[in-house]
Amino acid sequence: xxxxxxxxxxxxxxxxxxxxxxxxxxxxxxxxxxxxxxxxxxxxxxxxxxxxxxxxxxxxxxxxxxxxxxxxxxxxxxxxxxxxxxxxxxxxxxxxxxxxxxxxxxxxxxxxxxxxxxxxxxxxxxxxxxxxxxxxxxxxxxxxxxxxxxxxxxxxxxxxxxxxxxxxxxxxxxxxxxxxxxxxxxxxxxxxxxxxxxxxxxxxxxxxxxxxxxxxx
Amino acid sequence: xxxxxxxxxxxxxxxxxxxxxxxxxxxxxxxxxxxxxxxxxxxxxxxxxxxxxxxxxxxxxxxxxxxxxxxxxxxxxxxxxxxxxxxxxxxxxxxxxxxxxxxxxxxxxxxxxxxxxxxxxxxxxxxxxxxxxxxxxxxxxxxxxxxxxxxxxxxxxxxxxxxxxxxxxxxxxxxxxxxxxxxxxxxxxxxxxxxxxxxxxxxxxxxxxxxxxxxxxxxxxxxxxxxxxxxxxxxxxxxxxxxxxxxxxxxxxxxxxxxxxxxxxxxxxxxxxxxxxxxxxxxxxxxxxxxxxxxxxxxxxxxxxxxxxxxxxxxxxxxxxxxxxxxxxxxxxxxxxxxxxxxxxxxxxxxxxxxxxxxxxxxxxxxxxxxxxxxxxxxxxxxxxxxxxxxxxxxxxxxxxxxxxxxxxxxxxxxxxxx
Numbered sequence: 001x002x003x004x005x006x007x008x009x010x011x012x013x014x015x016x017x018x019x020x021x022x023x024x025x026x027x028x029x030x031x032x033x034x035x036x037x038x039x040x041x042x043x044x045x046x047x048x049x050x051x052x053x054x055x056x057x058x059x060x061x062x063x064x065x066x067x068x069x070x071x072x073x074x075x076x077x078x079x080x081x082x083x084x085x086x087x088x089x090x091x092x093x094x095x096x097x098x099x100x101x102x103x104x105x106x107x108x109x110x111x112x113x114x115x116x117x118x119x120x121x122x123x124x125x126x127x128x129x130x131x132x133x134x135x136x137x138x139x140x141x142x143x144x145x146x147x148x149x150x151x152x153x154x155x156x157x158x159x160x161x162x163x164x165x166x167x168x169x170x171x172x173x174x175x176x177x178x179x180x181x182x183x184x185x186x187x188x189x190x191x192x193x194x195x196x197x198x199x200x201x202x203x204x205x206x207x208x209x210x211x212x213x214x215x216x217x
Numbered sequence: 218x219x220x221x222x223x224x225x226x227x228x229x230x231x232x233x234x235x236x237x238x239x240x241x242x243x244x245x246x247x248x249x250x251x252x253x254x255x256x257x258x259x260x261x262x263x264x265x266x267x268x269x270x271x272x273x274x275x276x277x278x279x280x281x282x283x284x285x286x287x288x289x290x291x292x293x294x295x296x297x298x299x300x301x302x303x304x305x306x307x308x309x310x311x312x313x314x315x316x317x318x319x320x321x322x323x324x325x326x327x328x329x330x331x332x333x334x335x336x337x338x339x340x341x342x343x344x345x346x347x348x349x350x351x352x353x354x355x356x357x358x359x360x361x362x363x364x365x366x367x368x369x370x371x372x373x374x375x376x377x378x379x380x381x382x383x384x385x386x387x388x389x390x391x392x393x394x395x396x397x398x399x400x401x402x403x404x405x406x407x408x409x410x411x412x413x414x415x416x417x418x419x420x421x422x423x424x425x426x427x428x429x430x431x432x433x434x435x436x437x438x439x440x441x442x443x444x445x446x447x448x449x450x451x452x453x454x455x456x457x458x459x460x461x462x463x464x465x466x467x468x469x470x471x472x473x474x475x476x477x478x479x480x481x482x483x484x485x486x487x488x489x490x491x492x493x494x495x496x497x498x499x500x501x502x503x504x505x506x507x508x509x510x511x512x513x514x515x516x517x518x519x520x521x522x523x524x525x526x527x528x529x530x531x532x533x534x535x536x537x538x539x540x541x542x543x544x545x546x547x548x549x550x551x552x553x554x555x556x557x558x559x560x561x562x563x564x565x566x567x568x569x570x571x572x573x574x575x576x577x578x579x580x581x582x583x584x585x586x587x588x589x590x591x592x593x594x595x596x597x598x599x600x601x602x603x604x605x606x607x608x609x610x611x612x613x614x615x616x617x618x619x620x621x622x623x624x625x626x627x628x629x630x631x632x633x634x635x636x
Contacts, residue, residue, distance in 0.1 A: 104227045105226075108260060153260055154263040
């Protein structure tokens with residue numbers, strides 16, 4: 001079974017949330033197959049469900065956020081606070097993990113694997129850091145986060161997913177403590193490669209990796 | 218009545234945090250209707266109700282983290298009312314319990330045979346049970362309470378290890394009267410102590426070890442092995458292995474020889490299943506790896522079919538991934554015999570506890586130069602103690618000795634064609 005990919009371009013966070021909600025129900029009902037949404041959000045800071053106190057991880061004041069044109073949104077995904085914005089490839093896999101992939105840790109590791117494979121195509125060696133999810137890259141010991149992961153699983157249907165920084169304005173991350181992790185920086189594919197990475201190339205790489213990891217069951 | 222438990226959302230998931238209760242006590246709920254939300258790692262999940270009925274009780278509040286399989290709520294099923302009154306009484310927290318009620322199943326420290334703690338004594342730390350067999354029916358809990366029995370102490374024979382009424386009846390029938398002695402508190406209020414909650418891994422190790430000692434009749438034999446030949450072979454072939462990107466370790470030699478010798482002595486590669494002996498055809502060697510906190514035993518499958526170089530690579534890879542917590546479930550499952558290496562820390566020998574349901578475990582001591590007598594002369598040789606811990610229910614002393622003698626011969630005359 002291959003995964004149906006929908007490239008949506010720029011979508012408001014709230015709109016994407018609603019779309020995911022609909023697709024999760026349709027996936028559960030069997031009206032659609034496994035689907036991957038690829039998109040980009042206007043600048044927004046989102047909070048994970050676990051940390052109702054995650055607002056303490058937003059360091060900027062309301063005025064500073066408004067000045068930067070960044071809104072704040074609560075979500076139903078796992079994880080702490082994160083930033084989405086232009087130049088970031090957001091992927092929301094809507095997959096049914098039943099019957100043979102019902103393991104949340106494995107799912108997160110699989111998403112990490114997708115991203116590691118995708119960025120390998122650009123000559124970037126991504127890595128996992130034990131205890132921290134997401135994909136990290138850079139010199140040993142000074143790795144920075146290139147992709148964030150936050151997942152929701154509703155009766156084994158997945159939603160939310162990952163955010164891979166392609167050419168993201170990294171200064172916007174200074175508004176938050178990404179994922180509540182204070183001592184690690186954030187980076188982007190362009191910063192790592194020193195070259196322009198077209199969004200479509202990054203999308204193609206992600207689609208290929210998603211197909212390899214999740215496509216053949 | 219139906220217990221709702223913290224689900225295990227993956228093999229390596231040990232605990233979960235309740236993020237939100239979607240239903241309130243008194244609400245009716247349909248089967249498969251979302252009941253609560255949990256968070257594990259970076260994943261949030263919505264958990265459906267296992268049954269239709271009324272939410273009678275929420276035992277774990279929002280924000281609290283509990284081990285998987287902990288009962289988090291109770292659902293009353295319409296039509297099943299006969300036992301409800303008595304069961305509700307049984308599951309309600311005992312009123313005499315001071316301060317914190319037992320929000321979930323509580324196991325007493327392992328030393329306490331029968332917790333007949335009287336009200337007024339300080340409540341000791343109450344670690345939360347993450348064990349399946351602590352999840353039992355209200356009837357069993359009522360009996361347990363009446364007889365002062367800690368359910369967590371019993372071996373359940375029911376589904377998923379649940380303690381059944383038969384189990385608890387049998388336990389009470391056989392219980393020696395002196396086991397009802399009151400437990401001595403571990404500490405008094407005001408004592409200069411530091412309290413720390415056991416990690417899930419710590420509790421699992423503790424449970425597993427005590428369970429193993431209770432299950433197997435452990436006996437030990439020790440043999441001393443001359444490592445001169447292995448030392449020489451290692452020096453001779455080391456560079457070649459390094460060029461191939463791995464390192465030739467003593468552990469790999471021992472693993473190879475052990476796997477090959479096990480093939481000749483199938484009784485050390487077996488399990489007991491009631492009155493049946495189960496001989497395993499695959500030789501899957503578990504290799505214990507010490508972590509900063511705790512230990513884990515990744516498994517080399519079909520070890521006897523692997524070359525020394527393959528074993529070197531496997532051991533290196535598994536140890537590396539164990540220490541960076543990257544092991545997969547299948548890496549730690551299915552072991553049939555375990556190797557442990559107290560020698561790494563300088564230990565002359567170890568007396569290890571069998572990893573259930575296996576029947577034997579080999580401990581490799583440190584390899585040290587010692588004066589030994591060879592042909593009536595005192596010479597200096599690199600020597601090592603091998604200790605075999607085995608289950609006397611299945612393996613007699615002579616059998617253990619034969620296994621170790623064969624292993625010793627194989628190590629002392631290690632064939633260089635294997636390298």
